[in-house]
Amino acid sequence: MAKGLTPQSEDFSAWYNEIVQQAELASHSPVRGCMVIRPYGYRIWELMQSALDDMFKATGHQNAYFPLFLPKSALDREAEHVEGFAPETAIVTHAGRAKLEEPLVVRPTSEAIIWPILSDWIHSYRDLPVLLNQWANVVRWEMRTRPFLRTTEFLWQEGHTAHATTEEAEEETRRMLGVYRTFMEDWMAMPVITGLKTDSERFAGALRTYACEGLMKDNKALQAGTSHHLGQNFARAFDVRYQTEDGEHVYVWSTSWGVSTRLVGGLIMTHGDDDGLILPPKLAPHEVVIVPIWRNDDQRATVLEAGERARSALNEAGVRVHVDDREGLNPGSKYYDWERRGVPLRLEIGPRDVESDSVMAVRRFTPEGADRKVSHPMAGLGAWIRETLDSVQDELLEGARRRRDDATVRGVEDYAEFQELMHGSGGFAYTGWCGESDCEQKVKDDTKSTIRVIPDEEFQSPESPPRCLCGAPSIGEVVRAKAY
């Protein structure tokens, strides 16, 4: 068991890599850019999946599964789509020793397999809307990879929907963006800015792309989820038409939206500190770990018995709890161990606690002014712990929001000031924009920062700068940052 982590302030990337390894979230595989998601990391993903899946069901979606392989000709159907994805696709050319008649593309996303099939399912306005989701793996052969944040193969969900009108499709696109935002805030305790992507950052084949952008602890932005209004682009490419009440044949309007295992990386970099991972209770494999403390066999028996009572009280209160009764490790080692793994709350139960029929509760994350360590009677433990975990969940979001806001500068107009900001502390900078992609590109070349989003109304500043960084009149406010 290794001891210290590299401090975030010294080398954030090293800190990130070490935490992934030491908290046993993932490890490398023999194939470039691919990772093994270890049980502890996978459990976090499962908790994410379960919350999201419930939300998708609650908004009327059904799960389905479409194949891993796309005929290459299908990917080629939508011009912009193929242009965007061709450079990063893996292609299967052989089956055993025999060369395939037509190469197969391993899906980088599933539009090209879903739409040909939906064109058979959709005939009438009565068939609409179609609201589908699938949980799947996809492959994108990226140049540079990092565990969770960008891997060659990753796990995600992709929603695919078909609608009769552009208004309905737009509404769906926005609805799912809102679902993502709710999930990120209420489950991950990760505040995000939502908004529209510029054309240069738009999904290949989409009319419009919306995104949720979080700000990590190193002040770089993370695109955490995207929702696309695909217009009729895929309907045209794959001839997906329905008959209206008037008997006309018209193309459907479609959407797609997705989040991936990248979220786990976002979770790590939103809350983690120099002692390790910090998990919000709602996504923690163990919300509570009980560490029994004893000096002799008599104490061992009574302490473990008390631990068992605490465990079953918490179970009944719906808390995910684990008793660390490993022999031969002293309590201090166990504390460090679970702190590194981000467990929100630790209960220490020793002879003194048994004596007073109480437990010692220690928080992993303590906001200013709160007590890190508190003794609580065994009576009423379940309800108190549930309450404490709920407030930890809220405090994490609050803390992350304050950090994000502290790293946000609004009303930046002066280009020199902006460059200084991006080369220095980083963070979100709200500026004007002239709307020109040449200007967007120049700022990117100069500063490595990009326009993250054209923010939704509630994230906009009271007053938007009248001028773009280039000096030209601004057509609206944008949020810029360096990004993952």
Place this chain on the structure above:
RNA sequence: CGGGGAGUAGCUCAGUCCGGCAGAGCACUGGCUUUGGGAGCCAGGGGCCGCGGGUUCAAAUCCCGCCUCCCCGACCA
């Protein structure tokens, strides 16, 4: 895909320059003693030295090719 660094036990690394028995700390197994913030002693187990080829009596060490990881750029969720 370019530039730089690295790959030796599960982890962190020494050994490589100058070829000659495969090493340390932590982790792991067994025993005893410990246990309220990273325990101690004793005894053990664990290696295709990234992979393949070459040079040599002899290769972790020298040469060639490839793979993987990390950092920096161009591409992206």
